[in-house]
Amino acid sequence: MKAKININTRFDSFQKYSLYQSLDRESRNEIKDIGIEYKLTFQELKQLTDMAVDFKMWEEPGIGIQWKLYSKSLNQSNKIFNKTVLKSIKNHWQTLKEDETKYETKSKRNYKSTVRKIKEINGENEVFGMCPVASEKTVCCNLRTIDVAQGCGLGCSYCSIQTFYEDGAIAVEKNLEDKLASIKLDPNKNYHIGSGQSSDSLALGNKNGILDAQLDFASNNPNIILEFKTKSKNINHFLNVKMPNNVFISWSLNPQLFIDNEEARTASLKQRLKSARTLSDKGILVGFHFHPLVHYQGWEKDYKKLIGNLMDMFSPNEIGLISFGTLTFIKPAIKSLRQIGTKSKILQIPFEEAAGKISYPMETKKKIFSEVWDSFTPWHDKVFFYFCMEDKELWNHVFGKCYKSNDDFETDLFDSVKRKLELNDPIKINKTF
Numbered sequence: 001m002k003a004k005i006n007i008n009t010r011f012d013s014f015q016k017y018s019l020y021q022s023l024d025r026e027s028r029n030e031i032k033d034i035g036i037e038y039k040l041t042f043q044e045l046k047q048l049t050d051m052a053v054d055f056k057m058w059e060e061p062g063i064g065i066q067w068k069l070y071s072k073s074l075n076q077s078n079k080i081f082n083k084t085v086l087k088s089i090k091n092h093w094q095t096l097k098e099d100e101t102k103y104e105t106k107s108k109r110n111y112k113s114t115v116r117k118i119k120e121i122n123g124e125n126e127v128f129g130m131c132p133v134a135s136e137k138t139v140c141c142n143l144r145t146i147d148v149a150q151g152c153g154l155g156c157s158y159c160s161i162q163t164f165y166e167d168g169a170i171a172v173e174k175n176l177e178d179k180l181a182s183i184k185l186d187p188n189k190n191y192h193i194g195s196g197q198s199s200d201s202l203a204l205g206n207k208n209g210i211l212d213a214q215l216d217f218a219s220n221n222p223n224i225i226l227e228f229k230t231k232s233k234n235i236n237h238f239l240n241v242k243m244p245n246n247v248f249i250s251w252s253l254n255p256q257l258f259i260d261n262e263e264a265r266t267a268s269l270k271q272r273l274k275s276a277r278t279l280s281d282k283g284i285l286v287g288f289h290f291h292p293l294v295h296y297q298g299w300e301k302d303y304k305k306l307i308g309n310l311m312d313m314f315s316p317n318e319i320g321l322i323s324f325g326t327l328t329f330i331k332p333a334i335k336s337l338r339q340i341g342t343k344s345k346i347l348q349i350p351f352e353e354a355a356g357k358i359s360y361p362m363e364t365k366k367k368i369f370s371e372v373w374d375s376f377t378p379w380h381d382k383v384f385f386y387f388c389m390e391d392k393e394l395w396n397h398v399f400g401k402c403y404k405s406n407d408d409f410e411t412d413l414f415d416s417v418k419r420k421l422e423l424n425d426p427i428k429i430n431k432t433f
């Protein structure tokens with residue numbers, strides 16, 4: 001009886017563990033039943049819960065089934081019974097993380113309505129800054145960012161933006177034009193500026209005049225190149241206005257299988273490529289980000305096919321830049337994504353420390369990045385390629401070279417894109433809008 005009281009008391013205090021509370025009732029009951037019956041320690045309960053959260057997100061059999069499966073052939077009176085069962089479940093969990101992720105061809109995800117509350121930001125907050133994920137520890141392009149909104153309704157499962165803004169609303173700048181006009185840029189310096197780091201650049205259209213304000217900002221500052229980054233097909237505004245000749249639009253690309261499973265409400269791959277083609281036909285420069293590159297079953301074939309299509313659809317002169325990046329998480333984002341518990345396999349990767357963040361092991365990155373780079377062989381010296389947020393070791397392995405400094409990287413990127421912008425200048429080549 002004494003032991004029973006102790007385990008119940010232990011369980012009462014364990015129930016406060018936030019990840020336990022984030023689970024559905026069925027999983028919580030399974031953990032409680034196992035915990036009490038087998039007198040699990042606090043640490044064992046925590047371990048079981050962490051794996052239960054992952055199994056739930058990955059749509060694997062629940063923790064109750066896993067416990068039954070791995071305990072059925074064991075002798076319960078054995079002193080290391082609990083440890084052995086937990087170890088077997090952990091081995092299975094680890095194998096799932098290390099193997100290539102398996103995606104269902106038809107996503108079972110039930111995307112909720114796209115309607116998100118839109119608020120206005122009318123305060124003193126800064127809209128201009130350095131790329132928030134840049135790091136001294138990786139090779140970085142010194143990107144500056146304009147934050148026109150906070151929050152995003154597209155719902156990519158790997159995006160930490162969804163973990164930043166708790167009420168789920170999207171807040172849009174009310175007086176972006178004034179704020180952009182007050183930014184002090186050094187006229188003797190060149191800047192690559194991107195919007196779309198804290199929201200999608202085009203998903204909100206020209207709400208509160210945010211697109212017009214940015215186009216005016218580009219017109220008034222010829223020493224910048226301004227990049228709109230998107231996963232939407234929302235290009236209409238750009239088809240109806242005069243585009244400054246220092247603006248380009250870029251799309252994040254991934255095979256449709258990955259989009260179906262992890263990029264909930266974004267435009268399909270076909271729609272993204274079609275939108276890019278439409279803008280190219282108007283003389284507007286475009287770019288592409290293969291970010292995140294993902295190690296899933298079938299990745300070689302899918303990326304090869306996607307890159308083949310891309311090279312058939314565009315000439316290299318129409319492309320400003322192409323970047324590669326992969327899944328990289330900061331630890332608090334992993335915690336928040338688990339807490340949200342979206343059905344997703346995005347955390348089903350081996351967690352390897354990479355420049356203070358969590359990513360794939362270097363060997364896996366070398367394999368994927370090399371394969372994708374090789375698929376672009378005919379364009380190697382015709383388009384500016386770079387890696388986003390990656391280590392020197394990866395640059396040297398794949399490209400056979402690396403920049404000496406981030407400033408060199410920044411200059412090279414700016415000069416290359418500027419040259420392409422001049423070739424595609426919508427004003428000079430007199431395309432009609």
Ligand code: SF4
Nearest residue numbers: 131134140141388389
């Ligand atoms: S390389 Fe990527 S992370 Fe680094 S500054 Fe550029 S965009 Fe930001």
